Every structure is written in C-alpha cells, then in structure tokens.
Amino acid sequence: MIEQAGRARTAAAALATASRTVKDAALVAMADALVARTAEIVEANAKDVEVGRAAGLSDAIIDRLSLNPARVAGMADGLRHMAGLPDPVGEVVRGSTLPNGLELRQIRVPFGVVGIIYEGRPNVTADAAGICLKSGNAALLRGSGSAAHSNAAIVAVLRDAVQGQGLPADAVQLLDAATRDSVKELMRARGLVDVLIPRGGASLIKTVVEESTVPVIETGVGNCHVYVDAHADLAKALAIALNSKTQRLSTCNTAESLLVHAAVADTFLPSALAAFAEAGVTVHGDPRVQAYDERVVPATEEDYATEYLSADIAVAVVESLDAAIAHIGRYSTGHTEAIVTDSVVASREFVARVDAAAIMVNASTRFTDGGEFGFGAEIGISTQKLHARGPMGLPELTSTKYVVTGDAHLRS
C-alpha cells in the first residue's frame, strides 16, 4: 500500500498540472475502453457473482454486484458526462488587490492523493476514478473483496486508457481487498494520502473516523425526517412524505421518520397511515399515532433512532414546531430534514434551527443528491461539517492555494 501511495503521489504531481483538454481526453478514452473491453469486464464480474452466490449473498447484494453490457455502457456514459463538466482546478475562489498593491488570488488545486473505501458496487470504481482524475487527483481505490475480480478488470482497462493519453497509469490504482490491511494502512498514510472518503455502512465509517490519521470526509448515514407543520397543505404533505419514504427504500436520503403537528394530526394521519399501509410500509408509531390505525405497531426509542433502509417508518405526533425541531435534534444524523409548511415564519425557523447538510422546504428528502443538485458528478454525500457538507461534486474534491504576486513587496 505504502509503495502504491508513493506512486500515487508521483502521479498526482503530473495530474495537478494536466490541462482540462488532456484530462477530458483521458475520460473519453476510459469510457471508450470500458465499452471496447466489456467482454473481459463482464467475464471477471461473473467470477465475483459466482463466488458471491456460493457465499450466500442476498439477491439485492448480488444485483448491486452484477455487471452486464448495459451497465458497463452506463459506467462509460458517466465518464463521458464528466468530460463535459467544467474543470474545478484553477478556479479563482477569491481575489482582490490589497491596499499595498499585492494581488491576492485563492485558487482551486487538487488535493493530491484521494483514498476511497467502498462496498461491492463495481460501477463506483469507474465513477470514483473518473471524478478523481477530472479533479486532478490520483485515486487509491479500496473496493470490496466481493467485487475483487470486477474491480481488477475495470482498473486494468482504465489504467491502459489513462496511459494511452499520456497521463500516468498510477493516477488510478486498486488496493488489495483480500484483507483489511489495506484499509488500516490507508488510514495511517498521513503525508502520502491527502484525504480519505469512506462510503458504505455506518460501522465502516465509524472505524475510519476513529482510527484514521489521514483527514476523513464522512459520508452517508441518513436518518431523515419529514415534518408536517400546522400550516402545511396536507395533500402536498402526503405526497412529499410518501415520495420521501417510498420512492427508493435503501438510500441515505430516504425518510425514516415522519413528525406531524398535533393541530393537523386528526386530518392528516388517518389518510397518511392508510396510504403508507397501501404502499406496503409498516408504521411504527407513538400511542397517539396508534390510536388512528390498528395497523400501526408501537414505536420504541430505538425506532426513532433507526435508519431502516426498508419499508418501515417511525411516526410521532409533536405539539409544536419547537418540539419537532427538538425531536430532530435528538435523532437526526444531520443528513436531510424536510418541513412541509406554507408559513414563511415556520420555514425560516426550521431552516435556521435544524442542523443538517440539507433542509428541504416543501420538497422530498430524496432530492439531496449530486445529480439532482446539478453537480453532474457525485463522490458521496458528506454528513460532516468540515470541508464539504451535503452532496460532493468536483469542487469538493479540491483544496485551494493562495497566490500572492507583488513587485518586491516587503513587510514592515
């Protein structure tokens, strides 16, 4: 790993000064190569799928692991799309001429070497490699052991393509996923690796956050709430609550809790509970919620703290906006919190006081997404406050540098 990280640093120096033209050509070449060599990628993937089935992985996990020509083409399309995005490197973030005539410019520069730890979705391999390359960073990819053959095949293809465009192949490297050693080494490679992005389950993220000396950007865990205010349009509230919960069950921006202001509970909850039941969602409710529908199962403290990622939702009645904000403050993971209201006062209050990466006012929690936000590419959704918060696009994969130009300026 250390040796690979050293090669990544060398590659990073070349990437940092590569022009957008060269980087975009490499992205297109990567896309072309994935399509041209689809057969070998799908063949390698078949081995992973076979091993996975033998190991008893669930159908859902096997589905996420599986590649076919259409999915490989999708990966290629993603890379071509990145080629069309603006280059974040070189953007002048701030600039001014100081009173003494010094010209001050704060300019985006690549981090250098980015480590990404992720689970068994091989499409992330191409995606992460592309985002890192576009932002001028060398990528150290540590995928799941379950996708080892697929990732090896994809990275081999991408490296050839990168090298074919005159950039160092070591811009994209795959780390050994056979043991956890590479994760441990990655976490201790301060000075060689500039930032580490763990994507995946809560326990992986917790481990990395606690043990890494390399700066970490935490991603992903979402216990998102929808709060239906006293001043909500209840038809809109129902549509938003259902969409937030059911549009896709297993994503981090899926709603896991519904809070209903007591003033509208009688009107809203009977129809909402029926709609959830019809959508196949189990409602875990407090006693007041249970009173509206016998299908509601009792909610425990644990329910309000759970990121279900399943057809379950915790529901509670709250006495006030303050109580809703307090409930969210207690259980939120700081990902996405939504309010449905027609009151400017209530929405201002909710926006100002709820501490989360994204606040939705009259919109589904499912919109917290780099694609939906128009970023064009997303490396994950940060739930920490340092450096990046919310969906991370290309600018979030850069640092900055101050360039100060003078004419023999001295400090006195």
Add this chain to the structure above:
Amino acid sequence: MIEQAGRARTAAAALATASRTVKDAALVAMADALVARTAEIVEANAKDVEVGRAAGLSDAIIDRLSLNPARVAGMADGLRHMAGLPDPVGEVVRGSTLPNGLELRQIRVPFGVVGIIYEGRPNVTADAAGICLKSGNAALLRGSGSAAHSNAAIVAVLRDAVQGQGLPADAVQLLDAATRDSVKELMRARGLVDVLIPRGGASLIKTVVEESTVPVIETGVGNCHVYVDAHADLAKALAIALNSKTQRLSTCNTAESLLVHAAVADTFLPSALAAFAEAGVTVHGDPRVQAYDERVVPATEEDYATEYLSADIAVAVVESLDAAIAHIGRYSTGHTEAIVTDSVVASREFVARVDAAAIMVNASTRFTDGGEFGFGAEIGISTQKLHARGPMGLPELTSTKYVVTGDAHLRS
C-alpha cells in the same frame, strides 16, 4: 469537560440564530469589560508571571505571557475591530434554480462548538473567543497551564459581558489546563465538539492530529523557502530574502531556507551572504555556498528540514527551476513558498507545481497572514488541505447547509 461541552452545544444553538447586531453588541461589551476590569486581569496575570519566573521560563516566554494595561487595551481593540467585520453566517455561497423549479441555496452556518488548544499567550483567549462568537460558534478554550490565572480572569470578564447582552455565558468556556486530561477528552468528544484547532508547537499538533476523533484543522508549522530564480532582479531578491528571514524571526511565515539558481549564484551570493552576516544571521550552506564566504557553516540534511525560528538560514545552490521545485517538495511543510523572478514562464511553473498554502511571487513570505490578507481576524494558518488552507478568517470558522425550497416537489 464533557459536561462543559454539553453546555457549549446548548449555547451554540442560541448563537447559531443570533443576529449580527446582537453578536456585535456582545463583542463591543466584551471589549468594554476587558478595559473596565483591566486591574483584575493584570493582577491575575502577575501570578502567572511570578509562577513562570520561579519555574525558570525564558524571558521571551515571560514576555509573551505578560499583560499590562496597554496589552489589555490591544485585546479590546481586536474585539471592537471584529464587530466591524461582515458576519459570515448566512452568506449564500452558491445558489441556483434547478430545471424543475427547486431553489437551491448553499448558506454559511456556524460549525457549532469549536475547541481551540493554544500556548501561553493570554491575548489569544480574547481573540479566539471573539472570532468564535462572531462566527456563531461556542468556544471551548484550552490554554496553557502557564497562563491559567490570566485566562480564568479574562474568560470570567468575557462571560459576564456576553451574558449581559442576552447571549449565553457558555458561549465562552475555559477548560481546565492543570493536566492534559482536558486535551484528551477534547480529542475524543466527537459529536459534542465539531472541530478542533491546535495552535502551537509541532509536537502538540502531531499529537492532536494522530489521536483526535474530532475533525482537526492543523495549523502553523512553516519551513518556508525563498527561491531566487535565474531571471530574478537581484536587488529585489536580496530585499525579499532579508525581509522574509529577518523581519521577525519566530513566526511560522519566516523564511528558513534560501535557494539560489546557479546562473546567478556568483552575482547574488557574495552580497547576500554579507548582508545576512551583517544582520546577524548564521548561514548554513552547501559546499558551493561555503565557497563564497568563510562565515558560512556547513549545512546538514537536517538543516534543510528545520524550522529554525531563530537567526539561522539554510542556503543551497540549485541547478534549475526544476531542482528548486524538487528541493521544496522534499523539505516544505506546505506553508509559504516564494519565488523571485521576472519570468512569467518561471512564475507560472512555480505557482502550478509547488504544493503549499501560499505561493509568493516577488513578495516576502511574511505576508501570509490573515491581517495582511485583509481578513480582519485570524484564528491561525492552516497547513492542511481539508476545509481551510492558509490564513483562516471568519468564513473558515463556518460550515454550510443546503436549503432547497419547492412546492411539493417529488422525485421521480
């Protein structure tokens, strides 16, 4: 500490929604209170100075520790100046209307609770408290044990003033500095403390970076270089080299190494070495440098890696711009690197390829400073790439939040 951090979180919630008017009134009240209660602060400080002298602290350290009415007034002036600065909270960093009509706004919000670990300069106590308050953050201040009486007196005054303006006194709290326990607890208080900023020596910073589970912003260590290019105006180069080294010896933006292109060594070095000798600076040079002046002492590998913070400078002759960049890449701490040149090609190359928080072109390294950059307030100089790099002003003490407003927008 945990109990104090909990109170800081509560205070942070109030600070997050405090208006600029209220925060500025608190800053002015803090300034007024420092001046009004100068006597008790100076008296407390006298105890620290007495203990420090008895413990054999150096004159330089005693000087940094000592307060008198003029220095207290200086602290107050700093707070009044902060009141005049724009409020970073609420600034819209990015905003657009998405194709589906959703209004996307990325807005600056306070971090919440900021922990600051610093050494024996009591003026930092008022400064850090003020910067945190202005940026809407609660401050957990862990000063040096050597300044315990002074810090306790200052914080007592500041808390009274903050409370007098209707903000929670716990916006400013001093942690026990009698043992290292409070530092250890601070480093493990993830979830309670949002960011930790260690200021001080390299060993403190290394400990915090390695052991903290709370996100850290690393500050300060600077092994800064001045590179005199083949195309430099040599009179300007000499002025910049001298100013970078001697304008103040003990700061992180002081130059510690001088690199001279071989093409100008014969012309530049004799006068430069004489000028350094005259300024009382010991030159540690490679054999080619030694050949120009018998006062030059031999430089070891160690010299090029040292942040002297004293009247010493390491000097080397380099064959090319590439060699200068390579030398800097090997020994730089990523703080500030300067080139003196009249060549646009050379300066572009140096700016693009040298990896540091600040690059000076024809200017003294001493300009890397929040005050010089016009930030009005500075909490430290970050030498890491995540979140903030270079001098950190008020915006660097904030995170962001996405606010997305729609009218029953659903994801399909």
